[in-house]
Amino acid sequence: MTAITRRSLVLGAMAAPLAQSALAQTGAGSITRIVVPFPPGGTVDPIARMVQPGLQARLGTTVIVENKPGASGSIGTAQVAKSPPDGSNWVFVFDTHAVNPFLQNLPFDTETDLEPVLLIGTAPNVVATHPGRPFKTFADVIAAAKAKPDSVTYGSIGSGSLGHLTMVLLAQRAGVKMVHVPYRGGGPLMNDVLAGHVDLAIGSAALVTPQVAGGRLRGLAQTSASRVPGLPEVPTVIESGFPGFESYAWWGSFTAGGTPRAIVDKFSNALAETLREPAITSRIEAMQITLQAGGPDVQRKFLADQMKLWGPVVKEHNIKADS
Numbered sequence: 001m002t003a004i005t006r007r008s009l010v011l012g013a014m015a016a017p018l019a020q021s022a023l024a025q026t027g028a029g030s031i032t033r034i035v036v037p038f039p040p041g042g043t044v045d046p047i048a049r050m051v052q053p054g055l056q057a058r059l060g061t062t063v064i065v066e067n068k069p070g071a072s073g074s075i076g077t078a079q080v081a082k083s084p085p086d087g088s089n090w091v092f093v094f095d096t097h098a099v100n101p102f103l104q105n106l107p108f109d110t111e112t113d114l115e116p117v118l119l120i121g122t123a124p125n126v127v128a129t130h131p132g133r134p135f136k137t138f139a140d141v142i143a144a145a146k147a148k149p150d151s152v153t154y155g156s157i158g159s160g161s162l163g164h165l166t167m168v169l170l171a172q173r174a175g176v177k178m179v180h181v182p183y184r185g186g187g188p189l190m191n192d193v194l195a196g197h198v199d200l201a202i203g204s205a206a207l208v209t210p211q212v213a214g215g216r217l218r219g220l221a222q223t224s225a226s227r228v229p230g231l232p233e234v235p236t237v238i239e240s241g242f243p244g245f246e247s248y249a250w251w252g253s254f255t256a257g258g259t260p261r262a263i264v265d266k267f268s269n270a271l272a273e274t275l276r277e278p279a280i281t282s283r284i285e286a287m288q289i290t291l292q293a294g295g296p297d298v299q300r301k302f303l304a305d306q307m308k309l310w311g312p313v314v315k316e317h318n319i320k321a322d323s
Contacts, residue, residue, distance in 0.1 A: 032061040032267075035091045037076025039069045042186065043206045043287060047120065047251060048092045050283060054274030059267070072096040072158065072321065074106055077254070081108035085256040087263035090117065095162045095204075095250045098306035102314040103160040103321040110307070116299035117253040118268045120275065121289040124224035125166050125247050126208040126231065127154075128217040130196045138221040138240040141200065145176035154200035155181045155189045159322045163202035165313050166223060166247040173242055182322055193217065204249035205230065205288035223247035230288045250306070251289065252299050261296075268295050 032055070036048045048065045056063040068076030073096050083089040091114075101110045108114070129135045135144070145152045156163035159182040171178050181198050183189040186207040193201035194216055201208065201217070209230045211217040219234035225246055227236060237245045253271060255264060272293040274280060284291050294302070313319070 030061050030088065032056075032059060032063045032087070033089050034063065034065045035076045035080050035089065036065060036067050037069060037073035037091060037093065038067070039185075040067055042094075043204065043289075044073075044092050044094050044251060046287075047284070050280055051271060051274045054277060054280070055267075055270055058270035058273060071104060072100055072160070074100050074104055077114070078107050080254065080256055081113040083256045085115075085258035085260070087255065087259055087267060090253055090255045090267060092120070092251065092253050095248070095306070096160075097252065097254075098303055099160050099162065099165065099310050099314065101307065102311045103319070111304070113257040114254040115257055115259050115264050116296045116303060117255055117264055118271050118296070119292045119294040119299040119302050120251040120253060120271075121284060121291045121293075122248040122250045123205040123287075123289045124222040124228060124236075125163050125202055125249060126205050126212070126219055126223070126234065127167075127200055127202050127221045128193070128208050128212055128219050129200050130193060131215070131218050132196060133199055133218075135199070135218070135220060138235070138237070141220065142174045142176055142241075145171070145174070145178050149177040150179055152176075152200065153179045153181050153198045154202060155183050155193060155198040156202050157186050157189055157207075158182050158184060160314060160319050162247065162249055162310070163204075165310050165319070167202055168313060168317055168319070169247075170237065170242065170245070173245070184322070206249070209288045228288055228290070229285075250302070252303070254299075264296055 034048050036045050038044050052063050052065055068079055073093055077091050077093060080089045080091040100106060127138060135141050141152060154167055164180055186203055189201055190211060192198050205228055212219040219231055221237045221240050222231055222234050223237050223246060275291060275293050281291055
């Protein structure tokens with residue numbers, strides 16, 4: 001019979017949390033939670049649900065998707081930021097993730113309380129109008145705004161959204177004033193621009209392209225460096241007279257800060273492999289999203305660049321979050 005010593009007790013106590021971490025890493029008998037900090041629908045939720053089966057198979061865990069909406073994604077993200085750093089909780093975010101720190105008093109630090117996992121993909125923003133409106137090009141919009149300041153209205157998915165900030169920068173570059181109409185999400189925005197209640201809409205290509213492709217809206221400009229395949233007839237903002245101007249909606253994944261890199265890498269690799277499955281890649285591309293599948297270091301740099309770009313815009317223009 002083996003004698004129980006003080007040393008063996010100490011080593012056993014030290015091994016317990018390591019074993020739990022290893023369990024989360026290997027996935028044996030564990031549950032992996034993906035938090036979607038937005039309601040069902042939209043673009044983040046379907047991405048999480050389409051990768052769930054592949055992640056479950058690759059990680060050997062039970063993977064569940066949990067919607068925790070509110071405050072432009074910050075409520076669900078806070079849940080993951082405050083969770084144990086053991087690889088059991090992950091969050092899929094939208095581009096609001098890089099802007100929220102400048103709009104809200106967050107209960108977590110975006111850069112230190114979360115570990116970057118994967119930059120899933122990017123997509124341009126698209127400016128569109130109802131076919132009944134007189135605007136045939138983005139130049140027509142600028143001309144109308146110059147002729148009569150504060151007469152052209154544009155809607156976005158909310159104050160401080162990337163679409164809103166993009167239009168603020170474009171108006172500043174053009175030397176015009178337009179009226180922003182914030183909506184609580186893409187559905188209400190699309191409903192109102194289709195009904196002709198607002199002159200323009202700006203949203204991600206994933207949101208706007210189906211309406212443009214169906215002829216219900218007229219695309220005026222897209223904010224990528226080159227035209228995306230789903231909008232071959234819509235010129236870029238660069239082509240429309242704004243050299244070097246780019247703006248991208250994006251989707252990414254994070255986990256609790258302090259999670260060991262080996263655990264982060266395992267999930268990141270499994271997610272990237274799942275996204276590269278031909279059937280899933282085609283569904284992502286059908287959403288007009290350019291698959292990036294860039295690992296933790298790519299996501300970290302991309303987030304930092306986005307925060308450096310949009311933070312000053314929020315501050316300079318005194319932009320406030322929706323109440």
